[in-house]
Amino acid sequence: MKKYGNLWRTLGVTSVAASTVLMLANSSGAVAKSHALAPIKIGISLSLSGDFSADGTAFDQGYNLWAADVNAHGGLLGHKVVLDVVSDASSPTQVVTNYQKLVTNDHVALTFGPFSSLLSLPAAKIDARYGYAMIEGAGGAPSVFQQGLHNLFDVSLPVKDDLLPFAQWISALPASKRPTTAAYVTTNDAFTQPQIPVAQNIMHAAGIKTVYNSVFPSETTDYTPIADAVAAAKAQVVVLGSVDVPTVSSFMQAFEQAHYTPKVFIATGGPDQGTQFTKAVGLGNANGMMVPNAWYGGATTPGSKAMVAEYVKKYGGTAATVSADVAEAYSVGQIAAQAVKATGGFNNAKIIKYLHSGVVLTSVQGPVKFDALGENNQATAFTFQWQGSNFVQVNPVSSAASKPVLFPKPAWKS
Amino acid sequence: MNSSALIHAVVDGVLTGSVYALMATGLTLIFGVMDIINLAQGILVILGAYLSYTLSVHFGVDLFVGLVFTIPILFVVGIVIERLFVARLKGPERTAMSILVTYAVSLVIEGILNEVYSVNQVQLQAWYVDRSFPIFGVYLPYIYLLGFILAASMLGALYFMLYRTRFGASIRASLSDQTSAALVGIDTKRVATICFGIGVAVTAAGGMIYGATNAFNASSSYDLISRLLTIIVLGGMGSLGGALVAGIMMVLLQDIVAVVWSPVWSSMTFFVVLVIVLSLRPQGLFGKLSARVA
DSSP: OHHHHHHHHHHHHHHHHHHHHHHHHHHHHHHHHHHTTOOEEEEEEEOSSSTTHHHHHHHHHHHHHHHHHHHHTTOBTTBOEEEEEEEOTTOHHHHHHHHHHHHHTSOOSEEEOOSSHHHHHHHHHHHHHTTOOEEESSOOOHHHHTTOOTTEEEOSOOGGGTTHHHHHHHHTSOTTTSOOEEEEEEESOTTTTTHHHHHHHHHHHTTOEEEEEEEEOTTOOOOHHHHHHHHHHTOSEEEEEOSSHHHHHHHHHHHHHTTOOOSEEEESSSTTSTHHHHHHHOHHHHTTOEEEESOOTTOOSTTHHHHHHHHHHHHOSOGGGOOHHHHHHHHHHHHHHHHHHHHTSOOHHHHHHHHTTTOOEEETTEEEOBOTTSOBTTOOOEEEEEETTEEEEEESTTSTTOOOOOOSOOOOOO | OOHHHHHHHHHHHHHHHHHHHHHHHHHHHHHHHHOOOOTTHHHHHHHHHHHHHHHHHHHOOOTTTTHHHHHHHHHHHHHHHIIIIITTOOSTTHHHHHHHHHHHHHHHHHHHHHHHHOSOOBOOOOHHHHOEEEETTEEEEHHHHHHHHHHHHHHHHHHHHHHHSHHHHHHHHHHHOHHHHHHTTOOHHHHHHHHHHHHHHHHHHHHHHHHHHSOBOGGGHHHHHHHHHHHHHHHOTTOHHHHHHHHHHHHHHHHHHHHHTOHHHHHHHHHHHHHHHHHHOTTOSSOOSSOOOO
16 A cells, blocks of 8 residues: 555646646746736826825826826737736825835836825835836926936926916016015925015015015914915015915905916915816915916927826816826826837836937927936926916916906906 | 014914814813813814805805805704714723714714815805905905904804703703703703704804904814814813803914014914913813802
8 A cells, every 4th residue: 555655646746737737838828928018007197185195196097098098009028018006195104105006015116106296205215216217297396306316207397397487477567567566475395485485586576575474384274364474565477486375265265365466376275276276265365376387288299289188088177277287197108118118128226327328209298308307408487377267378478378467357257 | 573463363262262262162161061161163164164165155155145055054964973972982992982972973974075176275255265454554354354253143042042041050060960950850861862962053154254354174173173172171071151251362462472572483373371370270261160150
């Protein structure tokens, strides 16, 4: 029995080994065979709740539009794109955890950026640790680039230049029409603060006196006393450093209650949020509100109109109500796609090298070329204004697409 | 500094502070009677705001008239939350567990609100929301004045119920000592359930005023709950009068500092005051160390 036992054991071991070899051969063959068509995962952390939830949702829409477009055209190098989106609740701590998970656990092929400078920087640091490229669309604050991260690329306009065309326009007005006083008030945010001194210096040089200048904490929820102080200063121009709709709408409401209408009111963020903004403040009050940005729903840059049409078809609304966040996210996908195509794969080291090569790429926001810090030095700043139900480009004045500025701003009309 | 801005800050501080006091009163009432820290209070305020929004936008109901519907609805919501989740908490870890349970409840409600209303911010609209009238050289917003009247009325009604009704006596007995209250025949479980309902019902009014003075979405609840907790800690956990004083004090101090000094220091100044008060009176302004009383 022992002899036969050994025989059976030998046969058993042999058959199991043979089966295993055959299975491995089959499975590896299957892998090899399907590898060319296997979907690739792109990891993204987005603020689907918390302070940036409105922007995060718009980014989600932009990324999804891009993925749908790419997949409709055969995917990236034949791979179907699958977005692996996790929510960070607008938390810099959670965003770190999320990218760590996306890279080490989900093994995504590429990563795209979250919303805001606040979150992009910690996210890029995690990516840098693992050699991933961080291509993002909403992390343009100088503090993000000052870290010297080689893997970081912002496809949008560097924020410090956002208010340039606005300040240049107002300074170039004839002396008889030019406002004489201005108030500068901003939240202490990496996105808003760098913009204010640039505008203030230009306007100050043009003789526009600063009558109110203040920074308020980002956790502020009651803006009424600050807005009342601005109203009491009776500034003709208000430059508000804001990141969201509630901040702007609170200032607008307090100004209206104080019976104070500045001749010019520009906010760095909020009025660019399409219907989110107009629903909160009403179209009547939105009239004349200005905002700097690099893109708007009526932009004629390549691919922009098609993207807007797809957006309206999928999510509703009109071109004027499409948030600039959508275009920023979509641009991230476009730049990544061009880098993948040029490098012939998903090797992040090659992608980083390619994006630093000085090549000029295209996006719905316009041309993209990265400097050594990862800033897009081809981006152009514009100023947009709500005129009735239309969101139109008004600066730079030299641009043929710019419409005349509605100046002075009409009185509040709830 | 402009004197009219300072007057504005004082007036706004008192008027807005009373609304925060109303919202915090619900929180402190629940803690006082039940030893429950209701972290869902912030999202329930937002739920109240959304209910007012729905009635206003879809049914054309005035914001104040809508309270006739929203207050009872939130009362029922409070009863349901208490029966389903809070009443099941037992033992010495009850208070700590209530933080986790009510936080979970708030996350669920936040998720539902995000699904139903999306994450886009909205603001309640009515003729009195943006308009103001001149008085003593400053413009007083109608909504702040109406909010103050509403908050004062509701707080008055709450005090009347507590001090002039039999049920109020039961609540006060439960506030002082639940075991003794039970021994004299008070149905403390029923009192607790109704108190939870009342504590949540006041969020309907607070939410309506909040939604009329701020653009909001479900995530706005995080700012709210942190403010409300700060108010009841300063006023004294379980003290209704403390919530009123602390609510007005918090907003008033922040508003004045923002105008006189700088907005940068407004929150910090308040928290410095909070630390000083708590170091001198760990139980808060009107709280008691040995027993919780109104």
